[in-house]
Amino acid sequence: MQQVMILGTGPAGLTAAIYLARANMKPIIIEGSQPGGQLTTTTEVENFPGFADGIMGPELMDQMRKQAERFGAVFISGWVESVDLSTRPFKVHVKGMETYETESVIISTGATAKLLGIPGEREHMGRGVGTCATCDGFFYRGKKVIVIGGGDSAMEEANFLTRFATEVRIVHRRNELRASSIMQDRARQNKKITWSLNQTPVEVVADGKVTGLKVHDNDTGEEQTLESDGIFVAIGHLPNTAFLSKQVHTDEIGYIIVKPGTTETNIPGVFACGDVQDPIYRQAVTAAGTGCMAALDAERFLQKNAIHDWSQSL
Ligand code: NAP
Numbered sequence: 001m002q003q004v005m006i007l008g009t010g011p012a013g014l015t016a017a018i019y020l021a022r023a024n025m026k027p028i029i030i031e032g033s034q035p036g037g038q039l040t041t042t043t044e045v046e047n048f049p050g051f052a053d054g055i056m057g058p059e060l061m062d063q064m065r066k067q068a069e070r071f072g073a074v075f076i077s078g079w080v081e082s083v084d085l086s087t088r089p090f091k092v093h094v095k096g097m098e099t100y101e102t103e104s105v106i107i108s109t110g111a112t113a114k115l116l117g118i119p120g121e122r123e124h125m126g127r128g129v130g131t132c133a134t135c136d137g138f139f140y141r142g143k144k145v146i147v148i149g150g151g152d153s154a155m156e157e158a159n160f161l162t163r164f165a166t167e168v169r170i171v172h173r174r175n176e177l178r179a180s181s182i183m184q185d186r187a188r189q190n191k192k193i194t195w196s197l198n199q200t201p202v203e204v205v206a207d208g209k210v211t212g213l214k215v216h217d218n219d220t221g222e223e224q225t226l227e228s229d230g231i232f233v234a235i236g237h238l239p240n241t242a243f244l245s246k247q248v249h250t251d252e253i254g255y256i257i258v259k260p261g262t263t264e265t266n267i268p269g270v271f272a273c274g275d276v277q278d279p280i281y282r283q284a285v286t287a288a289g290t291g292c293m294a295a296l297d298a299e300r301f302l303q304k305n306a307i308h309d310w311s312q313s314l
Helices: 011-022 037-041 057-070 133-140 152-161 181-189 284-305
Strands: 002-007 028-030 074-076 080-084 090-094 099-107 111-113 144-148 167-171 193-196 199-207 209-217 223-227 230-233 237-239 270-272
Touching: 002 011, 002 284, 011 028, 011 037, 011 057, 011 284, 037 057, 037 111, 057 074, 099 284, 133 152, 133 230, 144 152, 152 167, 152 181, 209 230, 270 284
Parallel strands: 002 028, 002 099, 028 074, 099 270, 144 167, 144 230, 167 193
Antiparallel strands: 080 090, 090 099, 111 237, 199 209, 209 223
16 A cells, blocks of 8 residues: 555646655656656746746656655556545556555646647647647747637637737637637737638648648638648647546536645545646646645645554655
8 A cells, every 4th residue: 555646747746746755755656648747748948937048848847757756756657547536545546557555646637738630730749839828929929820719718828929929810610709708809909819710720731840720711611821830729628537537526627626725625635736626827837836735735634644554664
């Protein structure tokens, strides 16, 4: 049996691992299907405090992992298929491997940006195609960009990008936007934003680097290429919570609900941190912050509620 297991290795899970390892709690961390999380698909990170000259996303995650390992965190390369949280110790089933028993669990499995699945999209991810304007907008100073989507995220990303880009074109597959009227109004009033409605994206066009987006006009049936230096896909995120099989309370989209001001879920001993419980901020630094909170919450929980006397095994 383990004291604490951490599911997921983005900034939230790795920060929790650093804190718990330093507290001598020997955390076991299951890496997940994308070790390092979403930051491993970005290039330069310039807004994570402590790196005056910026740092590459994969390098930042590698450093966090090494920091956790230095204090004794144990990483297991695997993917959590399911969990049984009905009684303690909880059971964590890792696909193709053993079932672990643990006194507490920290869920930091993150969220995945939804993608269009069109040619060129994955190939240019992090190099002309992105899913986070706050992260990458700065690189498009003086350039033309496209934002795909008709929801609040797309409106927000487009408005944000007008701080840098000369033109921001919103491409949406329908004539009606899904975004709230206040967000729509803000975008419509922004003179740098242009619109391509009723246009379905069909291909990211590139010539060494991204040069545009091919779209299908749903009125005329014609295809054309819209010129652009960068493309932001803003069609929503999905929190990675399917493996929980509804044992932990979530909102209607699937984001875990935590008790405000804590990382506690509806199940005592189960904590959630990072993007899996955050539909709003979704930043590496906020994920790291909640990872720290989850470690401290788990530590305090075990001080009061441990089944096993862990002092004998240290
Ligand atoms: P969303 O509301 O689900 O909107 C997703 C948009 O992407 C929709 O317009 C949808 O088109 C489009 N889309 C989905 N799949 C597509 C595909 N395969 N190809 C082309 N287009 C596709 O997602 P969101 O904008 O991320 O917002 C999620 C939630 O967060 C919402 O509740 C939103 O209000 C909230 N949010 C709030 C704020 C804020 O208040 N500041 C900011 C961001 C998000 P259709 O409309 O045709 O389905």
